[in-house]
Amino acid sequence: MNNVQNNKFIPDYLVTPGEVLADYLDDLGMTQAELADRTGLTKKTINEIIKAKAPITPETALKFERTLGRPAHFWSNLERHYQDDLTRLAEQRRMASYLEWLKRVPVSAMAKLGWIPKLKNTFEQLDAVLCYYGVASPTQWQTVWSEYQVAYRQTARFEGCAEAVSAWLRQGEIQAQRIECAPFDRKRFLEVLDLIRALTTAPPNVFTPQLISLCASAGVAVVFVPELPKTGTWGATRWLGDRAVIQLSLRYKSDDHLWFTFFHEAGHILKHGRKTVIIEGNGLDDEKEREADAFARDRLIPPAEMRRLVKADGLSASDIKTFAAEIGIAPGIVLGRLQHDGIIPYKTHLNSLKMFYRWKSADDE
Incomplete structure (x- = not known):
């Protein structure tokens, strides 16, 4: 069976240079021994070429040109195409084992x-x-x-979907490599985090380019990559050369989760070294995670401000909005913190304070 790809004929069988040479000898009525005498090659070499046990070298191709009337590049191309086809068919056999x-x-x-x-x-x-x-x-x-x-x-807990998680991570690498980043600067990154905190009140079309640009100026590439089915990933942190990468999946779609995840990953960058790879997913709980949680929690809502808020009784939507405006942060983030701390139930009408995002599709263009 043959394959045709993009009008290019790709055979799935081999024609050896020796077969072509044997046909030429038959047409000329020339024996292998006579060709050996005419070229100065040994009878063994001629026989091995015909049996595909020896290649046609550039020197041999030149000798065939002089004795058989076809240019050296004809014989060299036969050998080159044969070797290419040999390699391709061997690769196809290997590829079959990968299916x-x-x-x-x-x-x-x-x-x-x-x-x-x-x-x-x-x-x-x-x-x-x-x-x-x-x-x-x-x-x-x-x-x-x-x-x-x-x-x-x-x-190890991602073993069941390792191919999917690695595909998600790989997409993050591909996107991160396209971002022009300065070398990582810890001081600069701490500075831009304060600027980024103020972006939490902005819509995605405003905060996304600014977030990416500000982080890039500090040597951090921020990429948004939709999660793949069955992975349960919502964030990751790792290093590529002299830049850090924060990868976000928008898994839970609400502004409180997105921004907490971003500052959580920022905490990993600042606290846990360049050799650490963090993949956020269900069931993760260790010292590094708790440290990153504390960093995000306190960076978004300073402890003193949080204590001031929780002293109030019967917090209303208006109270939360007022407090959020006073500290310069999105109301949904404040609500998310109150829900996490058990002060306000998750299932409440106050969820209208949160902003919910979705991935832009081609239909939105």
């Missing part, structure tokens, strides 16, 4: 998001997925994923 791994990759979801093309040919799809991950094979994918596991001891 079970491909089934675990969320291809449809990734294609829907535009991260990879959706292809009918399984081998082409596998190749597109490997190119997306930036690896030569699933073996190298496993090596890269294992490096994340070493850096982040709790990644």
